Amino acid sequence: MNRPLILLLWVAMIDMGCDRAEPPPAPPPPKSAVGDAPGWERRQYQPGGGDAVLLYAVFGKFDGGLDISRSRHRSGGPPEGVKVTQHSRSKAPRVFEEFEQGSFGRILDENPAFAKAVRSAPQLLLIRGTIPDPKNLIYLRDTIGVLAAALDSGGVGVLDSQTFGWWAPDAWRETFFKPDAPLPSHHVIILVSAEEGVSIGTEWVHTRGLRKFGRPDLSIHRVKTEHKDAVIDLCNRFIEMQAFGAIIPEGQPIKMATLPPGLTCHHAGNLDDLDFNNVHLEIKGP
Numbered sequence: 001m002n003r004p005l006i007l008l009l010w011v012a013m014i015d016m017g018c019d020r021a022e023p024p025p026a027p028p029p030p031k032s033a034v035g036d037a038p039g040w041e042r043r044q045y046q047p048g049g050g051d052a053v054l055l056y057a058v059f060g061k062f063d064g065g066l067d068i069s070r071s072r073h074r075s076g077g078p079p080e081g082v083k084v085t086q087h088s089r090s091k092a093p094r095v096f097e098e099f100e101q102g103s104f105g106r107i108l109d110e111n112p113a114f115a116k117a118v119r120s121a122p123q124l125l126l127i128r129g130t131i132p133d134p135k136n137l138i139y140l141r142d143t144i145g146v147l148a149a150a151l152d153s154g155g156v157g158v159l160d161s162q163t164f165g166w167w168a169p170d171a172w173r174e175t176f177f178k179p180d181a182p183l184p185s186h187h188v189i190i191l192v193s194a195e196e197g198v199s200i201g202t203e204w205v206h207t208r209g210l211r212k213f214g215r216p217d218l219s220i221h222r223v224k225t226e227h228k229d230a231v232i233d234l235c236n237r238f239i240e241m242q243a244f245g246a247i248i249p250e251g252q253p254i255k256m257a258t259l260p261p262g263l264t265c266h267h268a269g270n271l272d273d274l275d276f277n278n279v280h281l282e283i284k285g286p
Contacts, residue, residue: 037074039181040137045245047133050214050279054082054143055128055162057099059121060155062086066125068149074180075145082129082143089122096124099159108159108166118157118166125150133214137182137243140212148177162277163189163209184243187212190235195222205231207239211278215242216267219276220283230258238281248281262286 188209
């Protein structure tokens with residue numbers, strides 16, 4: 001499996017397209033509160049983590065604007081730090097090209113019927129922003145509601161840029177909106193790739209998407225076949241912990257009966273790392 005890459009120019013080019021963006025929707029209703037949404041607390045929150053970053057694109061036709069309803073969409077509108085901008089294919093083609101070409105485009109074209117609907121869409125909504133060291137997950141709930149409203153307002157497809165995930169409306173609603181729960185494993189993807197140039201017969205297990213929670217992604221190299229299931233279990237545990245606010249310290253030892261002893265966690269990378277578009281935790285053996 002080839003490693004997915006995002007071009008460093010991508011965000012910059014989208015910003016250029018925003019200069020030609022159409023006016024954003026009308027101001028949203030008041031924001032929701034944690035007390036109104038049990039289950040969206042960060043019950044393991046520790047201060048000093050990273051900032052949560054979101055970037056979604058919804059393709060469709062939005063001539064009626066974006067109609068967000070608190071009762072239907074369980075959202076107070078875009079959370080503080082997140083903006084919605086509308087773009088038209090005729091006025092800002094470069095914005096569309098960034099999502100419909102390269103790695104995103106290749107994945108999109110795996111479903112020809114869906115790809116046709118997306119590539120025929122005359123408009124898209126960019127839903128993106130940064131939430132500083134969030135103490136709860138209401139920002140994610142509100143953003144999910146905005147995405148649901150965008151689909152109800154004429155959207156035909158959603159791209160989650162951080163996981164390279166393309167979603168048809170019904171599948172997206174069933175996976176993300178219907179449960180009304182954070183479900184961190186739905187927002188993060190675990191990838192398994194053949195190792196390149198080292199340890200023939202081993203694999204690299206790594207994640208994408210934890211930047212949505214302001215936490216490092218995960219990387220485990222030289223995974224043997226007999227340990228792969230346990231490593232994926234470890235990733236799911238760390239995804240859950242970090243999404244709900246935990247910070248994994250440098251050198252943290254890992255003790256799992258299903259994994260060899262001596263594994264430890266080490267902070268690595270930077271936000272420009274193409275394998276993650278995020279910093280990450282490298283989990284190493286002795």
